[in-house]
Structures are given as structure tokens and as C-alpha cells.
Amino acid sequence: MxxxxxxxNGMVVTVNPDFEIIExxxxxxxxxxxxxxxxxxxGLLLPNVIxxxxxxxxxxxxxxxxxxxxxxxxxxxxxADDLPLMTWLNDHMFPAEAKFIQxxxxxxxxxxxxxxxxxxxxxxxCDGYFYEHFAAQAVxxxxxxxxxxQGVIDYPAPGVPDPFENxxxxxxxxxxxxxxxxxxxxxxxxxxxxTCSEKTLREAKxxxxxxxxxxxxxxxxxxxxxxxIKDRHKLSPIAYxxxxxxxxxxxxxxxxxxxxxxxxxxxxxxxxxISHTPESAMKLGSGIARIPDFIQAxxxxxxxxxxxxxxxxxxMFQEMDITAKLHKxxxxxxxxxxxxxxxxxxxxxxxxxxxxxxxxxxxxxGKQADILILDTHAPHLTPLYHPESHIVYAxxxxxxxxxxxxxxxxxxxxxxxxxxxxxILDRARAEGKRIQEWRTHRETT
Amino acid sequence: MxxxxxxxNGMVVTVNPDFEIIExxxxxxxxxxxxxxxxxxxGLLLPNVIxxxxxxxxxxxxxxxxxxxxxxxxxxxxxADDLPLMTWLNDHMFPAEAKFIQxxxxxxxxxxxxxxxxxxxxxxxCDGYFYEHFAAQAVxxxxxxxxxxQGVIDYPAPGVPDPFENxxxxxxxxxxxxxxxxxxxxxxxxxxxxTCSEKTLREAKxxxxxxxxxxxxxxxxxxxxxxxIKDRHKLSPIAYxxxxxxxxxxxxxxxxxxxxxxxxxxxxxxxxxISHTPESAMKLGSGIARIPDFIQAxxxxxxxxxxxxxxxxxxMFQEMDITAKLHKxxxxxxxxxxxxxxxxxxxxxxxxxxxxxxxxxxxxxGKQADILILDTHAPHLTPLYHPESHIVYAxxxxxxxxxxxxxxxxxxxxxxxxxxxxxILDRARAEGKRIQEWRTHRETT
Numbered sequence: 001m002x003x004x005x006x007x008x009n010g011m012v013v014t015v016n017p018d019f020e021i022i023e024x025x026x027x028x029x030x031x032x033x034x035x036x037x038x039x040x041x042x043g044l045l046l047p048n049v050i051x052x053x054x055x056x057x058x059x060x061x062x063x064x065x066x067x068x069x070x071x072x073x074x075x076x077x078x079x080a081d082d083l084p085l086m087t088w089l090n091d092h093m094f095p096a097e098a099k100f101i102q103x104x105x106x107x108x109x110x111x112x113x114x115x116x117x118x119x120x121x122x123x124x125x126c127d128g129y130f131y132e133h134f135a136a137q138a139v140x141x142x143x144x145x146x147x148x149x150q151g152v153i154d155y156p157a158p159g160v161p162d163p164f165e166n167x168x169x170x171x172x173x174x175x176x177x178x179x180x181x182x183x184x185x186x187x188x189x190x191x192x193x194x195t196c197s198e199k200t201l202r203e204a205k206x207x208x209x210x211x212x213x214x215x216x217x218x219x220x221x222x223x224x225x226x227x228x229i230k231d232r233h234k235l236s237p238i239a240y241x242x243x244x245x246x247x248x249x250x251x252x253x254x255x256x257x258x259x260x261x262x263x264x265x266x267x268x269x270x271x272x273x274i275s276h277t278p279e280s281a282m283k284l285g286s287g288i289a290r291i292p293d294f295i296q297a298x299x300x301x302x303x304x305x306x307x308x309x310x311x312x313x314x315x316m317f318q319e320m321d322i323t324a325k326l327h328k329x330x331x332x333x334x335x336x337x338x339x340x341x342x343x344x345x346x347x348x349x350x351x352x353x354x355x356x357x358x359x360x361x362x363x364x365x366g367k368q369a370d371i372l373i374l375d376t377h378a379p380h381l382t383p384l385y386h387p388e389s390h391i392v393y394a395x396x397x398x399x400x401x402x403x404x405x406x407x408x409x410x411x412x413x414x415x416x417x418x419x420x421x422x423x424i425l426d427r428a429r430a431e432g433k434r435i436q437e438w439r440t441h442r443e444t445t
Numbered sequence: 446m447x448x449x450x451x452x453x454n455g456m457v458v459t460v461n462p463d464f465e466i467i468e469x470x471x472x473x474x475x476x477x478x479x480x481x482x483x484x485x486x487x488g489l490l491l492p493n494v495i496x497x498x499x500x501x502x503x504x505x506x507x508x509x510x511x512x513x514x515x516x517x518x519x520x521x522x523x524x525a526d527d528l529p530l531m532t533w534l535n536d537h538m539f540p541a542e543a544k545f546i547q548x549x550x551x552x553x554x555x556x557x558x559x560x561x562x563x564x565x566x567x568x569x570x571c572d573g574y575f576y577e578h579f580a581a582q583a584v585x586x587x588x589x590x591x592x593x594x595q596g597v598i599d600y601p602a603p604g605v606p607d608p609f610e611n612x613x614x615x616x617x618x619x620x621x622x623x624x625x626x627x628x629x630x631x632x633x634x635x636x637x638x639x640t641c642s643e644k645t646l647r648e649a650k651x652x653x654x655x656x657x658x659x660x661x662x663x664x665x666x667x668x669x670x671x672x673x674i675k676d677r678h679k680l681s682p683i684a685y686x687x688x689x690x691x692x693x694x695x696x697x698x699x700x701x702x703x704x705x706x707x708x709x710x711x712x713x714x715x716x717x718x719i720s721h722t723p724e725s726a727m728k729l730g731s732g733i734a735r736i737p738d739f740i741q742a743x744x745x746x747x748x749x750x751x752x753x754x755x756x757x758x759x760x761m762f763q764e765m766d767i768t769a770k771l772h773k774x775x776x777x778x779x780x781x782x783x784x785x786x787x788x789x790x791x792x793x794x795x796x797x798x799x800x801x802x803x804x805x806x807x808x809x810x811g812k813q814a815d816i817l818i819l820d821t822h823a824p825h826l827t828p829l830y831h832p833e834s835h836i837v838y839a840x841x842x843x844x845x846x847x848x849x850x851x852x853x854x855x856x857x858x859x860x861x862x863x864x865x866x867x868x869i870l871d872r873a874r875a876e877g878k879r880i881q882e883w884r885t886h887r888e889t890t
Binding site for chain 1: 519520522523524526527528529530533557558560561564565668724726727728729730731732733756757758759760763766767769770771773774776777778779780781783784822823824825827828829830831834835838839841842843844866869870873874876877878880881884
């Protein structure tokens, strides 16, 4: 058999079930799949390959899985910070979205997001936004693997001026993208239980069920929301979703911060998964999700950066670092959330949470070739005792040298292959200039 | 007047008392000092300069001040993670230090640390370790600005096998380095109130007072320490130091996590300063320092990364990001620790905490030219609405393009000027190999 690509001379962090680390390993790729992961031994003959890539002693690892993004919101990065959630949403984000979220800006913002994700080592993301069709076009162009959810909310929204249409727009989106690109799975994203009616939530989940799609929803993000739902429905947010029969293995609960013990039991029993977004929850002052308890309850948990307006970066390496540290300090126990646990959460765990663990999340034969090579020739990664420690506590997105998705190189030597970065930055700056002018005008009138 | 260097075409974040930001500014440097910071206006004639540097639309800002490091501990980065503080110290760090901390390893580890600091934008650090004379030699070679403290502990320590000599070794170090290099101030670093006797602490502070040096000490790091000191001395750690007359404006209290209201009053009254080390305190599960309360009490607070064995990186950009986010989530208030506050803490605030704010910490005429240029031509820094937001929430050390200290370029286009990175990495890897072999041997016997 002739391989398409052989990666040699790397420290291979497989994230397989035994968390095997191969000090000097080979990873062979053919037709977009991993076909061999093995140690290099003296005397071993090189297989017949088209392309050999030297990892130069760096770390070879699975691509990162970012389970919560709002890709086009890159355009609002740093527009409004350090504000209470409702002020930030109602006075800044919703007006900016109403004014600037158009097909073209969604396309541009998504390209910008894909550029950032690829250059910092995310190979799969799970997104939700409006005009998601245009996000999907940009993601297709980038070569990223993604689950893309059309946003549903019971208010007039970009691309859905009449909220009575929100379900049918989402249905159309799913049908349109269901078999359009093997790297893209369409999905439906309900904004929240306080912005979507019972009817909307049920209909959205029905569509997800009938199309086999992932149903995503922001849930239990703030104490305010918890109190509101409890007041309205006499149930916690999680119990409320359960009462509507929305929870199953194809439901992704995003944020999931304000959960009591009974809520955890519900999530565990129904098999729903959780997207943990620590940086965004910290920045918005929302709270600390009970991740160690979720893990104990065998709930599937993935990591997510959230949109760029509330983080404000999409660097999953930093997200891993903060995840490990946040839960240690909140439990006053440095043994909480060890580096291996966190690395698994950002790779195979995230893949499990979004139902893709059979094809991605680890370097194993038969999986899709979604692979990173980290350049460890840097002071902050020297010496190297435990690669999983460096990945979580010392590496940054900027240490990612090469990125492969489904056997194709999308970044080489820290440069994008599929996208023209200068063109994307120019377009994003032009959008930014318009937004800046509008904001300045608003502030002075 | 002929300038040595003029930086043009940058967004200048001065961090001056008005937090002035100049959208398109000039920074002029002569004889190691900043002599002009001004907006570029059409028709303005370029002054007579030797060297003009184009910031290319990037951010020009003061160099970062890292108020707590243990430079040589880069060699132990990632050697032992996710362990309780006392297990980590007693079973891993102290044995590794006893075996491997020698003049040569201190020199190598410090060079490695300086390389990391420079490349990620730290221009001044405040350090404490053993064999600090050799750390000082490496820092001198690097061109970094530093306060360097000889470590004092009442146990046999590297370079001080007889603890009865600990004070005299520190005194000798201070005398030796007091006028040796204008960029280096010697200091004395007492390990902690539970590892130094009353007599040691008093004598150390006496030397600091008589030589005008900064007195540094780890204090109130864990609940365990708080209880121990309270049990031994019937006083909180802070009150105990105060009872020994150790607190004044030339005392830097490192960590300062377990403080009650009375302790905060003591620190405010005595004028002692605090080094806040959030990442290390999170990773070790020590607790969350009451920084917003310290600021309210007008206590000087700087930021520090701590040593690489407990963080495990020295990236002050990430430290800023985590600082802002940690205090927001712990107060459930996104308005806590705004980006401006955090940026000030990492620059002028840190300079104030270590008594250097008259010469560094902001871009103002008359100050030393310690300057960074950030490359903003990157997806994660586009668009740019508020530079202080990007600095805190989106930028990383890897975005630092050029670094100047006292008018000299020490990094240009992300490459070190004063140090040979390959040589440093080779030496550090050789040390790492010896440490790895020892650890493997220890674990198998």
C-alpha cells in the first residue's frame, strides 16, 4: 500500500483509550484517514509514501474539538467588554447584530474565525448563529470540519425578521446542508429557554430528531436565568428542558453552569452532553460549571471557546489551561482536572459530546486524519518531560506549526494553505471600520 | 536633537495617568530614555533620527513587569503537575533542587527564562532563588531589567549548605550586585514564615533596610499556612510579619491569598505591596487573592507568573487575561477588574509595587525606553476596537514582535538579539535529560 502522507520524527500523543504516547512515532495517512500509528524502531523500513513530513521532534496530536462557537462574532471581538450579561446583550450585541449581521458579514466573520481556529489548532467546531447558510459557505471554503447550527429565537433576528419563520428557516438550512459537504453536519441551535417558547423548543427538537441532527441550546448560564425559569415554570432550567422531552444523546447543553444535584442526575439519565465554556463564563461573570461532578456522573463533556465577543479569543490551548486551573482553584485541590483529563476533554471528549468520536478525536487507525504538529523548539516548551503537561499548561495556539484535516494540510509552517489571510483581514477590517463608525455615532448621539 | 530611535505608525497605548491612547503615534528614544510620545499629524516633519522603526499599524506599549519569578525553575517546567503543594514541594521540587541546582544549571535555566520572558514581552522581572549570583550573570547577559533576590531559608539549600550562613550569603550577594549593572537591583527573598525563623526574618529585613533593597517573601499562600502560623504565633501570617516589623513600602508580599479584613488594613497602613500570582495559585489550588479589595484599600498590586514549575509558563499576556476573568467569575460580576485595571497592574502597577514606577511602567517622556511592539496583523487581533481589550483578552506573548529595554532592541521580528536561542535550548535540553534520567531512576527504585 502506498501512503499519501507519513509524519515522522514526532512525539505522538495519541489520546487513544490507553492515552498512549509514542516518543518517536510515525503517523501514516491514506485517503483522508489514519492508517498507521506506530513507534519508529531502528531498522524499520520507510513505507512507500507520496509525502513525508518531518515533525522535527515536535508533538503530533489530534486536532482540537471546539464544541461551542459563534463564528461570525469575530467581527465584534472587543467591541464591548466588562459589562453585565444583559447590558452586554441588549445594549451592545443585539443592536450590533441587528445592524451588521448580513450574508456578507457572516461570510467574512466566519472566514476570519476559521483562519483563527485553523492557525491555533482547532480542526472541528460546533457552531450556532444566524444566516448560518453563509457561515457554512465560508466554513466549506476553509476546509474546517464543523457542526453548524441555524439559530432559533422568538424575536426578529438577522435573516429571520419574522420569528414565526424561525423553525422553517432552520429546517430549510438542515435540508440544504445535509449532504452538501462531508465535513459539515447541519444542526439547530435554540438560543435559550428564556428567548424561545415551549412550542419553538419542541418543534426545533422534532426537526433535529427527524433529521438525525444535533440539537444545541444555551442553558443555565446565569443565576438570573435559573431564577427566571424557576419562577416561570416552577422547574430548574434543566428540569424544564427535560419536562419538554428535549434531552437525549443528541442534545448539547451549552454553558450548563447553574445545575443542582437533581439536574446532574437528569443530564446523566437522559444522556445529554455538555459544552463547557470556562473563559466566556468567567469573563461574563456567569459562574463555574460543576465539571468534576459531571465527569463523575459520566456525563459527556466537551470544551468550547464561545464567540469572540465574550472570551475574546478562540485559542483552545488557552481554554485547556484555564479549565485545568479554574477547577483546581475552585475546589482548592490541585489534583482536580489533571492535564490528561483536560486534553481528553478538548479532543476525544469533545468529539463524544457532539457524537463524532467514531471518526475524530484521537490518532488511531481508521479515524479521520485531523492532526496537529506543534513546534516545541521554543523556550516555553523546553525541556519537555510530559507532552500532555506542555499541551495544557505551556503551549499556545501559536505553537501549532501544521494542521491537517481529513488528510489535507490546511496550515503549513504557521501559514494558511486554503485561505488568503491578507484578503480576509482586509475584509474584516473594512467591516470593523463600519461597526466602529456606527458605535462612535451611537455614543455621541 | 538627534534621536537614536523613532517608532512610527503604531497605536500607542501609553498607560500614562490619563491612560492616553494615540491612534497613530510616534515614540522617540535617546540615550535609553523616552524623549517624545506624540500623535503623528499630517505635515509633521520627521525629527533627525538614526533609526526609524515602523510598527506597521501594531500596538506600541510599555514592556510588561513580572513581579514574581523563580527564573532557573524553567528547568523543572512540567516535571511534576497536579499535586498538593506540600507533596509537590517535598517530594518533587526540593529533591530536584537539591540534586540539580548548581551554578551552571542556574545560569542555564535563567538564560532559558530570559529568552521566554523577552519573547513574550516581559522587560522587567522580580526574582528570587538560590545561587542568585549566577542568575544575575545570566540576566546581565540577556539585557533584561530585574530585581534579583537571593533566597533565604532555614534549611540546607543550593549554594547554602549551612543555613546559619543564609543571611551572610544574601548580604554578600547584595553588596556584590549593588552597583554592578544599572539594570539589576539586588534584593533578598525570604522563602516563607514557616521556613524562616523570627531571627532570620528580622535579620533579612535589616539587611534590606540598610542597603535600600526590596524585601520579598511568600506569604499567606495556603489555608494550611494560615492555620499553621495562627497556631504557632496566635497571629495571621500578615499580622505575624507586622509584629516583627517587616512591613513597609519596600516589602513585597508574594501570593497574599489568605488575608482577612484586618490583614488588608495592616498591609494598607504599612504601605507594603502585593505580587498577585493567579495562574500559579490556581494551578496549585491555593485560593483566590482578594485583589479588588486590595485595590479598594489602595494597596499597590503587581502581577507575577511565579516559577515555571507551578504555572507552567511565563506569558504575562495570559496572566492578564486570567486575572481579569478569575476575579469576574469569583465575584460573579463582569465589571470587576476591567481591562484597563489589569493592563495597569501588569505595567505601571507592577512598577509601583517594586518601587520602579519613576523609571518604568509607562510610555512617558523621561522614562526608560522599555517598549513592546505587538504585531496585530493576525486573525485573533482583527478587527481592533479597543487596544486595551485586545492586550488583555486576545493577545498572547507570541504576538510580541519587537522588544526594547533601556533603548536597546533585545528582540526584533520575534527573534532574540542578545541571546543565541539554539544554544540555550541545547543546554536546557541537556539539563532536562539529566533530570529526566534521575526521575525515571527514582520512580523505578
